[in-house]
Structures are given as structure tokens and as C-alpha cells.
Amino acid sequence: MSGLGVQPKLIIHGGAGSSLKSKGGLESVRRSLHAVLEAVYPLLRDGATAEAAVIQGCRLLEDDPRFNAGTGSVLQSDGQIRMSASLMNGSQQRFSGVINVSRVQNPILLADFLQNSPDHVLSDIGALELLRELNLPTYDPLTEIRLQEWMLERQGNFSKEMAGVVAERELVEESAGRGTIGVVALDREGRLAAGTSTGGKGFERIGRVSDSATPAGNYATMQAAISCTGIGEDIIDECLAARIVVRVTDGMPLQAAFEKSFKEAAQNQRDFGAIGIDATGAISWGKTCEVLLAAYHDGTEIGDVLEWADGNLVGGTHPS
Ligand code: GLY
Numbered sequence: 001m002s003g004l005g006v007q008p009k010l011i012i013h014g015g016a017g018s019s020l021k022s023k024g025g026l027e028s029v030r031r032s033l034h035a036v037l038e039a040v041y042p043l044l045r046d047g048a049t050a051e052a053a054v055i056q057g058c059r060l061l062e063d064d065p066r067f068n069a070g071t072g073s074v075l076q077s078d079g080q081i082r083m084s085a086s087l088m089n090g091s092q093q094r095f096s097g098v099i100n101v102s103r104v105q106n107p108i109l110l111a112d113f114l115q116n117s118p119d120h121v122l123s124d125i126g127a128l129e130l131l132r133e134l135n136l137p138t139y140d141p142l143t144e145i146r147l148q149e150w151m152l153e154r155q156g157n158f159s160k161e162m163a164g165v166v167a168e169r170e171l172v173e174e175s176a177g178r179g180t181i182g183v184v185a186l187d188r189e190g191r192l193a194a195g196t197s198t199g200g201k202g203f204e205r206i207g208r209v210s211d212s213a214t215p216a217g218n219y220a221t222m223q224a225a226i227s228c229t230g231i232g233e234d235i236i237d238e239c240l241a242a243r244i245v246v247r248v249t250d251g252m253p254l255q256a257a258f259e260k261s262f263k264e265a266a267q268n269q270r271d272f273g274a275i276g277i278d279a280t281g282a283i284s285w286g287k288t289c290e291v292l293l294a295a296y297h298d299g300t301e302i303g304d305v306l307e308w309a310d311g312n313l314v315g316g317t318h319p320s
Contacts, residue, residue, distance in 0.1 A: 007276050007319065008044035009186040011285070011296035012036055012057055014067045015179035016273030019290045026306055028030075029066065033295035034302055036060045037317040040183070041297040049114075050185040050193035050225075051089050057183035058085070058108035058195040064133075068179025070106055073140045074201025075150040078206055081122070082142055083199050084213040089109040090192030090220035096120040097213035100200075101127035105139040105295045108126050111213075121160050122215065153203050180212055182227025186277045192225035194218050195278075201232060211235040215242045224248035224257070229291060230272025238265050240274055254278035255316045262313040273305070281319035288313065 014033055020026045024197035040057045042049070062070025062085075075083045086097030096114035098107050100123055110130055117152055122130055131138075160202040185266050187193075198216040200210045211217030212234035219241035220225050226241040235241075240261060247257035254276060265272070266288050273287035275294050285294050297302035298317050308315060 005188040006186060006190040007299040008041070008053075009143060009281050009283055009296070009298060010037060010041050010044060010189055011184050011275045011283050011294060012040075012056070012061065013180070013227065013273065013275050013295075014039055014061060014064075014075070014293040015181070015230050016178070016287055016289050028297070029293055030304060031304055032064050032066055033304060033306075036064075036298045037118045038301050039194035039296055040185075044185060044187055049189075049268060050187040050191045051087070052177065053185040053187065053290045054087065054183045054195040055112050056191040056228060057185070058087075058197050059106050059179060060181070061181035062108060062197055063236045065145075067181050068199045068202070069181040071199040072143045073141050073148060074146055074179065074202030075142075076206060076208075077152060077203050078204050080206075081199055083107045083141070083156045084195065084210040085111045085195070086159050086213040086218045087195045088193060088220040088225065089115060089117060090222055090225050094120070095215055097122075098127040098130075099123040099205070099209055099213045099253070101131070102139045103128070103140065104131050104136060104254075105141065106271065108195055109136070110134075111195070118220075121249060122303050150203070167226050169238075176308070179214075180217075180229035182218070182229060182275060183225050184275055186225075186279070186281060190255060192220050192222065192279065194220045194225040194227045196227045196229075198229075215239070217241055217247045221245055224254055224265055224276055226274055226276040228272055228274045229292070231270070233255055234265075234270040236291050238270055238272075240265070240272065244274065244276060248278050254284045255314065255318075256283045258284040258286045258314040259274065262288060266313055282316060284314060284316035286314035
């Protein structure tokens with residue numbers, strides 16, 4: 001806490017999965033994530049709400065073709081892009097989202113609109129109708145690299161479990177990753193929010209529903225906010241975001257809630273990562289996979305966990 005209220009905190013992710021094999025790939029992901037923190041943290045410092053900061057962070061990450069959300073989303077088995085996104089306002093404990101929406105630049109903006117609508121979660125046709133109602137321009141999020149990735153996978157009859165975690169030309173032939181983007185923020189008034197957006201696993205069956213627009217993948221209360229990334233089926237089976245948030249809401253410190261939840265997840269051989277912030281300003285992250293592409297601003301400095309390899313399932317910072 002400071003004389004001006006709560007010190008804002010911000011953590012973001014650009015997916016999780018297998019290690020980025022090239023150092024160049026890692027450095028370009030680091031530059032992208034740090035640029036988003038540098039653009040969004042000042043908004044929080046100047047008094048923006050956690051919800052506004054989360055929306056802006058998600059928009060920037062959706063617009064970065066490197067990440068699997070918005071522009072640069074992966075293709076499903078039929079060669080189409082269908083995206084999912086959700087927003088949770090912790091102070092109002094209100095979830096909203098869109099599932100399998102096409103032809104929109106920023107799915108998070110649809111989730112934002114649905115926060116104040118009687119219907120909070122829309123799927124494909126409903127989301128498309130909303131797009132028209134809001135007069136949002138039709139947009140094609142396809143990139144050449146994702147198309148190449150899909151064509152390569154088609155030759156292999158879609159045997160990969162998921163598409164590459166980030167889109168880099170030299171990484172197209174790397175092993176499976178798990179892409180999604182997410183943003184969690186604590187604002188000066190102590191309000192929390194979380195947002196998550198994804199193009200899905202990539203190469204999935206038509207109609208498959210991602211965790212990202214469910215409370216398993218994105219959840220917040222007044223006490224904690226969490227965004228997940230990884231294999232959506234595993235995240236749903238653990239109900240990960242809601243599980244961690246409920247533990248904190250029941251009185252467990254954030255780091256302890258991450259430790260307990262990730263220990264259980266490892267025992268169940270899950271494949272995912274998560275980021276979170278609690279109302280005290282603690283920031284936590286966790287992964288059962290090789291790498292979590294996450295970075296944070298703790299109010300003093302930017303840090304990231306791109307090269308985190310200490311063997312622990314979770315890490316974090318505590319407010320000073
Ligand atoms: N976590 C993204 C997905 O499985 O769709």
C-alpha cells in the first residue's frame with residue numbers, strides 16, 4: 001500500500017508449452033511482452049481500472065501476430081480460425097466471453113461489451129451477430145506463418161496435440177506448444193480483473209470449446225484474479241483458475257494456493273500454466289509444462305519468467 005492507495009500490479013502471458021529452441025525466438029517474445037507492460041502499466045499508475053488495463057493489454061497481445069490470439073491465431077482442422085476470449089471483473093465478480101468467433105480483430109472487445117449485457121457468454125453465430133450489431137469491421141486474423149503451419153500439419157494428418165506456442169518462421173517445425181494470451185491486473189483502488197484470449201489448440205475438431213472463455217481458464221473475485229494457458233482440456237479438468245481463486249477467497253495466500261493447485265496438477269499429469277495476482281498485491285505464476293511465456297510489472301520494475309528453470313512448479317513476488 002502507498003499513500004495514494006494500492007500499488008498497481010500487472011502480469012501478462014503469451015502462452016506456455018515446450019521451450020523456444022532458438023534464442024532469437026525467446027528474445028523477440030521478451031521484447032513483445034515487455035512492450036505490452038510498458039504500454040499498459042502507466043495506465044494503471046495513472047488511475048485506469050484493472051478492467052480497462054486488462055482490455056488494453058489483451059488488445060495489444062491479440063494484435064501481435066506472434067501470439068495465438070486475434071491476429072496470428074492458429075487454424076482449426078478445417079482450416080478456419082475460431083477464437084475465444086473472456087473478461088472477468090473481480091470487484092463485480094462478473095464473467096463474460098465469446099466462444100469460437102471468427103472475422104474479428106479483437107475478441108476481447110466483444111467480451112468487454114458483454115460485461116454490461118443481460119447475456120454474458122455468446123458462441124459462434126451469436127458472437128457474429130454481436131459483431132454486426134456493434135458495427136465492428138470484418139477482419140481476417142490469418143497470417144502466412146499460421147497457414148504454413150496448418151499446411152505442414154495437414155500433410156501429417158493433424159497428429160500434433162497443439163499448434164506452436166508462438167508463430168516464428170524458424171519455429172514452424174518445432175514440437176507442440178500451447179498458445180493463448182492473458183492479462184491480470186490490480187488497480188490503484190484495489191480492484192482485480194483478468195482477461196484471456198486464444199485461437200484454441202490448433203488443428204482441433206470443429207465445435208471444440210476452449211477453456212479460455214470459461215471460468216476454468218479465466219476467473220476473478222475481489223480477492224484474486226487468474227488467467228490460464230495450456231491444454232484447455234487439462235485446465236477444464238482441474239478447473240484451474242476458479243480453483244486457485246476460491247482457495248484464496250477462502251483465506252489461503254496466493255502463493256500457497258498456486259503451490260497446492262500445481263502439485264495436484266502435476267500428480268494428474270496436466271499440461272498448462274497460469275498467472276495471478278491477489279488483493280494484497282502478491283503476484284504468482286505456475287507451470288507443469290516446460291516454459292511459461294509470462295512477464296510482470298511489480299510497481300518498481302519489469303521481470304519475466306521466460307528462462308525460469310529452477311525445477312519449482314510455482315514462483316512469485318510479494319508486496320514490499
Ligand atoms: N488454452 C487454450 C485452449 O486449449 O484452447
